[in-house]
Amino acid sequence: MLTVDYERLGLSADERVLDLGCGFGRHAFEAARRGAAVVALDAAEAEVRQVQGVLGAMLEAGELDEKASAAAVQGDALRLPFADASFDRVIASEVLEHIFDDRSTMAELARVLRGGGVLAVTVPRCGPEIVNWLLSDRYHGEPGGHIRIYRRSTLWRRLTETGLRPLGSHHAHGLHSPYWWLKCLVGVKNDQSRAVAAYHRLLVWDIVKAPRTTRLLDRVLNPLMGKSLVVYLRKPLAAPGADEAAGVGVLEGTAA
DSSP, rough: SSSHHHHHHOTTTEEEEETTOOOHHHHHHHHHHTOOOEEEEEEOOOHHHHHHHHHHHHTTSSSSSSOOOEEEEOBTTTOOOOOOTTTEEEESSSSSOOOTTTHHHHHHHHHHEEHHHEEEEEEEOEEEEEEEEHHOHHHSSSSSSSOOOOOHHHHHHHHHHOOOEEEEEEEEEEEEEHHHHHHHHOOOOTOOHHHHHHHHHHHHHHHHOOOOHHHHHHHHHHHHOSSSEEEEEEEOOOSSSSHHHHTTTTTTTOOO
């Protein structure tokens, strides 16, 4: 289930992609399938190891070109281990709401993006997220939980302060907001709720089968209560040749 629209991201084969805060790798896997040279980075060792395993399995199964460059690495979003202008596209999906010093992370995202490259950032949408916080302290209060709610204007302002220029935005996962409201209502750790289990089966069915009915319903609900806000920004072009010189060799030795 992708949150970022790859057509808006403008990803082409052989481009260099960073998936920051990759989690279990959904955006990295799609970028690899499209022929990009992918680096998936996360702070959690367990997630990194799982993504490495899946990328290896995809290669063995023939889902990726045998010459594909795809890696998963552990790293700090406040100090990315890459040279300036290392990537053509950068994705940070559902990450910034977990980081106290989000401005430093935004600056790092802009730093490693080449001139003319595109950044896609997704965060929980303000309205649906407020409902979650009101319904459950546990939803956001546990270690590793969400530490802030972004208003659209705040997110745009902080990202553009890094020198990036807005391209556009949209909302995603309209079907998922009611699911999280329900979970917060009955208890986010309540594994006995039949209602939550039934809704979860619906979401899995939608993801796996993508039936027309739920896909249409999701598109209708997205502008109204899509759970995620997705924004796209472009980095202005630097002096000719500057990006290429800075990014040489950045992906060497990163193959999984």
